[in-house]
Amino acid sequence: MSDRLVKLLNQLWLRASNKQRMPMLISRSHELKAGALCSVMLIAALSPGLALATLGEPEASVQSDVAQLQASFKATTPHTNFRVHEIQMPSGTALREYVSLDGNVFAVAWNGPYMPNLRQALGRYFDSYVAGAKLNHLDHNHLQILQPDLVVQARGHMRSFYGRAYLPLALPGGFNLGELQ
Amino acid sequence: MRRMTRVVGEGLGIALCLSALSCGGGSGKLAPPGPPPPPTGNNVVSVIVDEGPLPTTNATVNTLYTTITVCFPGSAVNCQTIDHIEVDTGSYGLRILAPVMNATLNLPVQLASSGNSLVECTQFVDGYSWGPVVLADVQIGGETAASLPIQSIGDPRFTTVPADCSGTGTAEDTVATFGANGILGIGPFELDCPVCETQVIAGTYYSCTSTTCTGTTASAASQVPNPVPKFAADNNGTIIQLPSVANAGAATLTGTLTFGIDTQSNNASGTETVLTVDDEAELTMVFNGTNWTQSFIDSGSNGIYFTDASISTCTTMGLTDFYCPGTNLTLPLTIQGANGVMTNNLTFLVGNAQTMLSNPAAANYGVFPLLAGTNPNPQSFDYGLAFFYSRRVATAIEGATTTAGTGPYVAF
Numbered sequence: 001m002s003d004r005l006v007k008l009l010n011q012l013w014l015r016a017s018n019k020q021r022m023p024m025l026i027s028r029s030h031e032l033k034a035g036a037l038c039s040v041m042l043i044a045a046l047s048p049g050l051a052l053a054t055l056g057e058p059e060a061s062v063q064s065d066v067a068q069l070q071a072s073f074k075a076t077t078p079h080t081n082f083r084v085h086e087i088q089m090p091s092g093t094a095l096r097e098y099v100s101l102d103g104n105v106f107a108v109a110w111n112g113p114y115m116p117n118l119r120q121a122l123g124r125y126f127d128s129y130v131a132g133a134k135l136n137h138l139d140h141n142h143l144q145i146l147q148p149d150l151v152v153q154a155r156g157h158m159r160s161f162y163g164r165a166y167l168p169l170a171l172p173g174g175f176n177l178g179e180l181q
Numbered sequence: 182m183r184r185m186t187r188v189v190g191e192g193l194g195i196a197l198c199l200s201a202l203s204c205g206g207g208s209g210k211l212a213p214p215g216p217p218p219p220p221t222g223n224n225v226v227s228v229i230v231d232e233g234p235l236p237t238t239n240a241t242v243n244t245l246y247t248t249i250t251v252c253f254p255g256s257a258v259n260c261q262t263i264d265h266i267e268v269d270t271g272s273y274g275l276r277i278l279a280p281v282m283n284a285t286l287n288l289p290v291q292l293a294s295s296g297n298s299l300v301e302c303t304q305f306v307d308g309y310s311w312g313p314v315v316l317a318d319v320q321i322g323g324e325t326a327a328s329l330p331i332q333s334i335g336d337p338r339f340t341t342v343p344a345d346c347s348g349t350g351t352a353e354d355t356v357a358t359f360g361a362n363g364i365l366g367i368g369p370f371e372l373d374c375p376v377c378e379t380q381v382i383a384g385t386y387y388s389c390t391s392t393t394c395t396g397t398t399a400s401a402a403s404q405v406p407n408p409v410p411k412f413a414a415d416n417n418g419t420i421i422q423l424p425s426v427a428n429a430g431a432a433t434l435t436g437t438l439t440f441g442i443d444t445q446s447n448n449a450s451g452t453e454t455v456l457t458v459d460d461e462a463e464l465t466m467v468f469n470g471t472n473w474t475q476s477f478i479d480s481g482s483n484g485i486y487f488t489d490a491s492i493s494t495c496t497t498m499g500l501t502d503f504y505c506p507g508t509n510l511t512l513p514l515t516i517q518g519a520n521g522v523m524t525n526n527l528t529f530l531v532g533n534a535q536t537m538l539s540n541p542a543a544a545n546y547g548v549f550p551l552l553a554g555t556n557p558n559p560q561s562f563d564y565g566l567a568f569f570y571s572r573r574v575a576t577a578i579e580g581a582t583t584t585a586g587t588g589p590y591v592a593f
Contacts, residue, residue: 004240004546005497005538069383091382111558113461114374114382115304119348126348133307133351134358139244139483140305141271141563142556144502153502153557154306155486157271157479158366158373160461161306162558181559 055122056167059103062087068120071095079179081172082106089114093161095121098180100172107166107180113159122165125150129165216422216573219437220447223323224415230423230434230566231547234265239357242549243483243566245269245421247365247438251277251317253286254328260318261286265362268421268438269481270576271462272366273373274405275319276303276332279312280355281362288315290338291330293388293397300339300389301332301405302346303373308353309346309384312336314405321365324440326411330403334359343394345383364481367419369462369589370579371407374399410578415441417581418588420448421480425571428509428530430537430549434570442575442583450585453575454525455592456518462589466562467515467523475561476516478574478591482565485529485553494555495535503534503554514562518590529564 054061062085066073074086074094087095093112097105110116119126129152132145143163145152154163164180171177219225226247233241245268252260261283266275282288291314293299303310312334319329335354342352353359366373374385381396386404388397410416423436439448458464458477466476469489484503489512495505510531516524532551537543550567568574577588585592 004540004543005500005535089383090380091376113376115309115349115384117345117348117383118350119344130351139360139481139565140269140307140353140364141479141482141565142484142486142554143307144557146501155556155558155561155563156306157462157477157481157563158273158304158368159370160463160475160477161304162475162561163306164557178559 054097054105054120055108055125055165056170057105057123059085059099059105061105061123062097062099069095069117081174089116097121098166100170104170106170106172106175107164109164109180111156111160111162113161115161118165122152125165125167215425215571219422219424220420220439222439222445222447224440224445225447226322226438226440228268228421228423228436228438231432232545233360233547234356234362236545236547239360240547241360241483242547243552244360244547245423245480245566245569246361247321249275249363249365250320251282251286251288251331252320253288254316254318256318259286263362267361267364267481269364269366269479270368270419270421271477271479271481272305272364273368273370273407274303274332274366275329275363275408276310276312276334276366276405277363278354278356278359278361279333279336282333288317288331288333290315291403293386293399293403295388295397297388297390298339299397299399299403300387300394302343302349302384302387303332303334303405304349304384305353308351308358309349310334310353310359311339311342311346312354313339313389314403319408321408322438322440324412324415326408326413329408329411330405331408332405334363338391339389339394341389341392341394343387343396345396346387349384365408367407367409367576369418369458369576369591371410372401372404373406374404375401377404407578409440410581412440415444415448416578417444417583418442418575418577420573420575421569422573423569423571426548426550428532428551429540430543430546430551432546432548434548436569442577442581442585448575450575450583450592453573453585453592454522455520455586455590456516456522456524457520457586457588457590459519463561464519464591465517466564467517468512468562472517473560473562475558476563477561478516478564478568480566480569482563483552484563484565485531485567486556486563486565487553487561488556488559492531495533497535500534500538503552504531505533505535506531507533509533509551520586520590529567 091114098107386399387394420439575592581588
């Protein structure tokens with residue numbers, strides 16, 4: 001345990017509890033791979049109450065986001081294999097929701113002076129985000145969560161935040177992550 | 182005087198390079214000439230980069246700390262000196278983890294305009310810190326600010342976190358999760374939430390009773406401010422000066438934080454490059470032929486974070502967003518201020534994160550100048566604390582006038 005790398009990783013991503021979590025996550029990913037999109041859509045369809053949330057939810061949830069966040073709808077930008085809805089929050093922060101052609105939100109991105117409500121934006125993935133962020137203390141200005149079913153990457157500093165979250169298993173075919181910003 | 186010193190410093194640098202048979206990542210280029218000798222005076226406080234307040238369980242890297250003293254307002258005896266307060270040029274305000282404060286300190290809570298308690302949800306990229314705004318007489322080195330609003334993070338008097346605060350991320354309310362006993366936010370602005378003066382912004386300031394909280398506006402005077410403009414003197418900015426460090430790193434690095442710019446003989450401006458920053462405290466870094474317009478120099482970032490797909494990332498689980506090149510890379514960088522001023526031919530070094538962190542000799546290192554990683558923001562180059570190594574970096578507060586220019590700016 002004298003190795004600095006071990007110390008750092010202990011502090012960051014690979015605490016003892018996480019070592020137990022990792023195999024669990026991986027096995028869950030196999031299940032997800034079998035029918036990720038189906039299960040996402042099925043859960044959404046069976047649980048309309050969940051539609052408050054956005055990531056992994058049907059496109060209609062974008063409208064409830066606007067209401068929940070007391071935000072204004074700014075623009076929809078169509079692309080070949082997805083479209084982007086942009087929401088402007090009163091704080092000046094913008095939230096963009098990426099929707100595949102089959103109508104599901106597969107990614108969200110934000111930038112602006114204050115953090116968006118990620119519980120709203122990440123929906124059922126929020127708890128996973130919080131758990132991942134707890135294992136990720138490096139500095140206060142960057143965050144990366146890499147899980148089979150969820151990726152969150154954020155950077156910035158007080159008064160200027162930037163981040164994105166996406167579902168790797170739900171990305172439209174040929175989607176370039178460079179377009180997610 | 183400073184020019185003379187720098188020449189001497191360069192000569193020393195050459196001697197060290199020759200004796201070590203390598204310099205600047207093998208490129209043969211000299212490292213920056215290095216800062217002048219550390220200043221002394223009543224406006225100077227010592228700063229250190231080490232493994233943080235919990236080195237065995239929560240060791241930090243490239244994190245700069247200082248020591249402060251807080252007193253109950255008006256009291257000369259009900260005081261406490263607290264070490265390992267992170268020095269952060271990327272945020273605003275003094276915040277202390279409540280568990281490290283003596284119960285007898287019992288700092289009084291700031292009131293919201295409602296007459297209830299003013300409690301803040303401080304947003305960081307990786308989480309939030311919840312706690313009341315309290316008043317304290319603050320002493321840092323020889324500088325003092327009376328009845329300064331500071332935040333008491335994780336204060337047991339306010340344990341119910343509003344949903345739109347906890348909705349911004351994960352809680353960082355303990356020394357272990359925060360990585361410091363507190364944070365001293367001394368960036369180039371005065372306030373952490375200027376828009377909160379007139380607008381209720383979700384996840385920022387709250388008016389709280391003992392059981393419930395509602396979002397509130399907060400006047401500039403009631404917010405948790407950058408302490409520097411609140412000092413009685415030397416209040417227009419700061420200068421952080423750190424010595425050079427070997428590429429492989431070091432256990433600790435000790436330097437100085439000087440308050441004021443051009444207010445005393447030890448903080449005079451010279452011939453440094455003055456780069457103003459925009460209203461997000463950002464400037465442009467030119468790297469790989471691209472203008473990265475949302476870039477910043479930040480003592481609170483513990484690596485050099487930028488994206489270059491041509492540099493290999495590490496394969497070790499947990500380090501995959503850090504760079505692991507085969508050899509140390511020396512890369513060119515130009516920094517351009519909002520005023521259009523550009524630096525001349527800077528270079529920076531990127532090392533192999535896995536190699537440096539696995540080095541048995543580095544088991545207790547807190548300083549890794551070549552630690553660099555990816556940045557998901559394609560328009561941002563985040564040059565962290567390593568920028569301050571071997572430099573004297575001034576940060577002028579917005580609106581402040583020095584002989585070198587008008588803030589907000591950084592100069593080095």
